[in-house]
């Protein structure tokens with residue numbers, strides 16, 4: 001909110017300054033005067049194809065592209081900060097970040113802390129197991145007395161498995177990649193993670209497969225501090241335009257084969 005008030009004040013001051021320039025006969029400036037202001041996005045860039053670090057060391061992915069276009073529409077410069085997934089919501093609440101965008105699922109518990117934009121994509125929680133594993137379903141996993149499931153800490157996969165099987169059966173990792181490496185080296189029996197990162201990790205690690213079952217279905221959205229309603233409205237307006245003109249579908253299709 002403070003940032004938005006600050007941005008509005010800057011815009012007003014600059015519009016007035018440009019207005020006075022125009023009065024002197026210089027009316028050619030169409031540049032958005034707020035473009036030097038930043039939109040700070042917190043993400044966890046270990047979630048392909050939504051956000052990851054590409055071969056050139058830059059951020060790439062569906063969320064990165066959508067956020068870039070939203071910032072452009074808002075006349076802001078996008079700044080991305082790569083942080084632990086579990087610290088995104090707290091950082092947005094405290095005003096350290098303007099938005100959290102990280103393939104983040106809308107949940108009732110999270111809605112108590114932050115607001116969410118309209119949803120721009122759907123996710124499914126998938127289960128990855130080693131190829132030829134004895135586990136063919138979630139029921140098979142839950143039937144094993146000492147089953148261990150790897151998850152990315154603080155994600156919905158973590159929350160659902162902890163609720164369904166109990167914390168003793170969950171091993172939390174900092175990133176989805178760390179959880180998958182634990183599966184590759186036999187430290188866990190399965191990994192529960194969103195379906196698109198699951199496909200990406202299975203493609204880049206030999207000997208893994210995704211069970212043919214949708215563990216949970218969810219909606220992804222951008223989180224914004226509760227009091228930052230102007231920013232939320234502006235983001236929803238930008239998302240509506242990007243949806244109506246087919247841009248969001250095109251970005252998703254670029255990264256995810258239909």
Ligand code: GLN
Nearest residue numbers: 047102103104105155156
């Ligand atoms: N969709 C999951 C969640 O919101 C995972 C997100 C992620 O790992 N980046 O918890």
